[in-house]
Amino acid sequence: MLPATRRALLQRTAVAQSEGRAPSLVAAVVRDGQPVWSGARGSVDGQTPDGTTQYRIGSITKTFTAVLVMRLRDEGLLDLGDPLEKHLSGTGADGVTIGQLLAHTSGLAAESPSPWWERTPGTLRPGLEDVLGERPFRHPSGQRHHYSNPGYTLLGSLVEKLRGAPWAEVLGREVLEPLGLHRTSVQPQAPYAPGLAVHPWADVVLPEPVEDLGLMAPAGQLWSTTEDLGKFAVFLAQGNERVLSAESVREMRTPAALPEGGWESGYGLGVQLIRWDTRMLAGHTGSLPGFVACLLLSEKDGLAAVALANCTSGPLIATLTGELVQIVADAEPRIPETWRPAPEVDRAVLGLTGSWYWGTHAFGLRLVADGGIELGPLSPGGRRSRFLAEAEDTWIGLDGYYAGETLRAVRRADGAVSHLDLGSFVFTREPYEVGAPVPGGVDPEGWRGSRS
Template structure:
């Protein structure tokens, strides 16, 4: 748990937001190391403060959960992210769009389905939705840009249903919600739950918002949840759970597939997960907005810190509330680094460590735990990557420019190390070592 002063500062921020944004009720939680360390509420639901069992609609946070099931299908070999939609859901006018593009909102699909505003009207079944799509469903060339699409996740929900043989929400419950202990997350509200309201812009009065079963559009934003359940989801995004998803797969979902603010790159999107860079943190999560409700989850996998909040208002709540709560936690109780300890490494690889040169540029190769290597510029600027060992004696890049590329240690006939070959880039022990096979050769007269 947090210290008393930290708790007061967090509650003050939540209380101020509830008053200034005129929110009927607001619940929030902060996590550290993947576990809830503080939670607070303001306002009322049916005349009393909301409790831990009070449900709120979480809107598009649903998308991240649906995406998790899609990635499970991928890991099981039932689909490939490069598969066109037509392979798994034939007959749509956007069949050439890939599964990955749907997950990352880069398929160019229209944001909303045809017909009246789907969030405030009863939904239609998947067959009716698919039949209503036409040539106008494609707004941009697939892969060209980030264009948020609720329709895309409706289609992904149907892909899940066809592979699992049950509705998408039943597959989600069995494969994700139950293993994570999220038993109070449901497709329709159950008591006790908050009523969604619109707050009049110029008077302190409320208007109840309608709530319907979105049917085919449900995978885009149907779910209701509680603060403890949403905190469990934040913890999963931060720390993972191998019973739900392989760690590498969750990390893949958190990788930026596209950015939504151009060169600034403060916000982006992975595979079903929104991304935000904030004060040195790279946060993963999602926001949710439905008539009468707003919700948000952010998690930092680097240290397990996270935040979740929900409110029953259509608009007015500031998204910065989430990062403000994280900033308060960092300011009042900064993370104290754990002690350094020696790692279990393959000491037979020590001969590879130390300085290497790509042409005249100095790099440093370090040995990490096990047989993992890291290669990066000595000055901190340039291409860097970690490399995992393979059974054939080579290493594969895990990130950055060298992700997926091969590092080979090339030895002389006597067994000593000659140079490193990283996908044709030759790294030598001396700048442009004439004894190494530097591409293009080395000027015979040498340095002058």
């Protein structure tokens, strides 16, 4: 990384720590899967913290819990459309699906009943009925995004039920160990920063309580470091076959709900989405008394940033983290991979490339580097999707409007391609091609001028 970029990152971090009055703040940047910068301000036990110093990460824990649920889904043990009650009965969350819990569209309350769960021991909430309370719902399920900490308690309990082991044990075995996150833990491990509150009108601090959250742990219990969260960010961008595939983490990063903030933000499956200038950043923020945290990644830039501080409020941690990504992306834009011809090509698929018409709308079909195809309009905007081969002459949509839809090349008796069928839409080589099986038929006299 260029010296000027490194200085800009340090300067931005220093401003955040100073103006936010954080006792300590650590930050790091990862580029193309490798750590490229880290910085720290303030002190922990008289020492400058570094990438191995633990901070509590609050709701970033939810993303870890979501990974465990997605693993259960990928193993066929559940479906995201399943009602929670199918696998975990007696919760009182009747009708709520697993996918709704992941995306915070279950309608459940934002918090558990009093006392304030973040500042009190989990032993005060020994059962799910204590977490959900007598009136668990605030909205009808599936109708709106309403962030719910108790919802992730239910997901943690679901993991425990289907795995037959405590959430923390399952997390360590199935996520932390395979990804090499050795400094991420349920309880703090030295060196770690103490949780502090900074007086809003004076430069003095007050220790915050550090509680074991009990059943609420899957919503916000974890401690971690910038080094570990950098590795976790790489996993969220690329996947890891020992934990979750690239396709499954892409699904986690796909918008599933639109929060009240409008189009500037969204939520996937355990992943927050933030529109930042021209970028869509994915990750999560976190806070518990004494700590604020944020992890954000930009897939298109190959960049991720992490920022952690030990104060209840002060630094605008998401703003800092997003700006760290932007500083590097603007100062040192990603150098594209060298173009090379494909090592091999399926000639039958090659014959499908080129222009196609949906009615009078012109589309182009092209092969892409991963062996799939892309179909999109030749004009700006419109419905563009990538497809992955599923069987001969059949592809499944990966993203965009046609995600999950089937694209088929329909052949005539002589083997020549007649048309493409995409979710019942017919694409032909010529606009409203005479003789093509276009629903409603094509006028046999064909195109004509105004004097015809």
